[in-house]
Amino acid sequence: MQFQLSEEQLMIQQAARDFAQQELKPGVIERDEHQKFPVEQVRKLGELGFLGMMVSEEFGGSGLDAVSYVLVMEELSKIDASASVVVSVNNSLVCYGLEAFGSAEQKEKYLKPLASGEIIGAFCLSEPEAGSDATSQHTTAEDKGDYYLLNGTKNWITNGSTASVYLVIAQTDPSLKHRGINAFIVEKGMEGFTIGPKENKMGIRGSDTHSLMFNDVKVPKENRIGENGFGFKFAMKTLEGGRIGIAAQALGIAAGAYELALAYAQERKSFGKPISDHQAIAFKLADMATKIEAARMLVYKAAWLKDQGQSYTLAGSMAKLYASKVAMEVTVEAVQVHGGYGFVKEYHVERLMRDAKITQIYEGTSEIQQMVISREILD
Ligand code: CAA
Numbered sequence: 360m361q362f363q364l365s366e367e368q369l370m371i372q373q374a375a376r377d378f379a380q381q382e383l384k385p386g387v388i389e390r391d392e393h394q395k396f397p398v399e400q401v402r403k404l405g406e407l408g409f410l411g412m413m414v415s416e417e418f419g420g421s422g423l424d425a426v427s428y429v430l431v432m433e434e435l436s437k438i439d440a441s442a443s444v445v446v447s448v449n450n451s452l453v454c455y456g457l458e459a460f461g462s463a464e465q466k467e468k469y470l471k472p473l474a475s476g477e478i479i480g481a482f483c484l485s486e487p488e489a490g491s492d493a494t495s496q497h498t499t500a501e502d503k504g505d506y507y508l509l510n511g512t513k514n515w516i517t518n519g520s521t522a523s524v525y526l527v528i529a530q531t532d533p534s535l536k537h538r539g540i541n542a543f544i545v546e547k548g549m550e551g552f553t554i555g556p557k558e559n560k561m562g563i564r565g566s567d568t569h570s571l572m573f574n575d576v577k578v579p580k581e582n583r584i585g586e587n588g589f590g591f592k593f594a595m596k597t598l599e600g601g602r603i604g605i606a607a608q609a610l611g612i613a614a615g616a617y618e619l620a621l622a623y624a625q626e627r628k629s630f631g632k633p634i635s636d637h638q639a640i641a642f643k644l645a646d647m648a649t650k651i652e653a654a655r656m657l658v659y660k661a662a663w664l665k666d667q668g669q670s671y672t673l674a675g676s677m678a679k680l681y682a683s684k685v686a687m688e689v690t691v692e693a694v695q696v697h698g699g700y701g702f703v704k705e706y707h708v709e710r711l712m713r714d715a716k717i718t719q720i721y722e723g724t725s726e727i728q729q730m731v732i733s734r735e736i737l738d
């Protein structure tokens with residue numbers, strides 16, 4: 360058993376750390392306050408190869424492993440989870456989905472610009488009445504021969520207005536239930552495709568979340584991903600890896616808040632000594648550090664299993680369930696360590712606390728992770 364990162368992984372981790380400090384930290388409070396998407400920062404992330412990290416070089420990606428990917432997610436999320444969710448969706452949902460299951464033509468046309476960061480993508484499964492219960496898709500894709508006619512509404516779509524390419528899950532044959540679901544590549548600008556207003560959110564406010572409306576959108580047959588009826592399995596297989604990315608985001612949010620609390624506790628004095636000298640604060644820091652380390656082990660292990668070509672369904676769900684819980688617990692304590700200063704924006708921890716909550720909701724709520732884990736261990 361090895362607990363050491365390779366030279367290359369350490370370099371990538373450092374590059375992401377530097378990027379987060381130099382490019383994400385300036386303006387992060389304003390972007391959160393004004394719900395401003397990090398346009399320029401995402402462009403630079405693309406130039407660095409962080410938007411197609413695991414895509415093979417043949418398709419314009421960086422050809423890196425999943426461990427490197429979670430290291431980058433962790434470092435970016437310490438500073439700006441609104442930017443890191445763009446990285447997560449583009450890498451582990453959109454690029455992975457296309458590379459693993461797309462046709463040669465789809466990879467050439469869509470994966471290449473997505474992996475190089477020229478454009479970004481979105482993954483569209485959730486609907487107003489189908490979130491956790493993802494098999495009950497109401498969006499329909501009627502087979503019309505050369506094309507499918509897409510009708511319905513998708514909800515909460517990350518990169519909703521900034522994406523150029525959307526992977527959309529829809530029901531083709533309701534009589535077959537989940538086996539009649541398909542996944543399609545939809546381009547922005549296709550006739551009948553409209554984007555709803557931006558959601559005003561509690562956290563990850565810089566991220567761009569929208570509902571999407573499809574009204575008789577003609578999607579060419581060659582834009583269906585995989586065999587007829589493969590759409591639900593496509594979504595599940597893709598989300599397995601996505602959950603590792605969100606687990607790494609949760610880990611980074613927790614680690615970012617902990618680092619701020621650790622520094623603050625050694626500077627701030629009360630009763631004639633640094634507050635870290637009070638056992639109540641020192642023990643909080645000890646608990647935070649321990650939980651973060653445990654979460655890190657789960658996240659890295661899930662990524663490592665993926666790299667080894669082994670099953671990571673169980674490990675990915677465990678990592679997401681635990682790391683997101685730790686993100687909530689640690690960020691709440693980080694605010695507490697900061698006292699009143701923690702309650703104002705300038706000290707960053709209140710934002711990290713608000714951002715932490717989403718990691719227990721998207722890409723499968725904590726209850727859904729418990730469902731996946733319990734099924735795996737009872738099977
Ligand atoms: N891999 C492959 N196939 C899978 C699978 C997996 N991991 N999990 C399930 N399936 C298959 C099953 O084998 C079954 O197919 P067959 O009948 O052909 O064997 C089919 O899918 C249905 O499976 P279940 O009976 O287990 O389905 P279920 O209705 O009980 O639901 C669920 C399973 C795990 C709860 C699923 O609905 C789920 O994951 N829900 C959560 C949805 C979710 O995570 N949404 C995230 C949206 S994206 C997002 O959020 C992005 C973002 O924020 C940034």
Ligand code: FAD
Binds near residue numbers: 516720
């Ligand atoms: P519901 O499914 O209605 O769940 C409500 C509550 O009931 C939850 O606590 C849930 O855990 C619980 N629950 C439901 N069923 C069960 C059960 N069987 N057992 C126990 N508890 C249960 N989706 C996308 O497709 N693409 C995206 O890019 C995307 N980005 C998102 C970004 C943001 C900011 C947000 C808020 C959401 C995003 N989502 C996205 C949607 C997200 O994946 C869903 O919100 C999530 O899957 C939960 O679905 P829901 O909101 O419908 O909640």
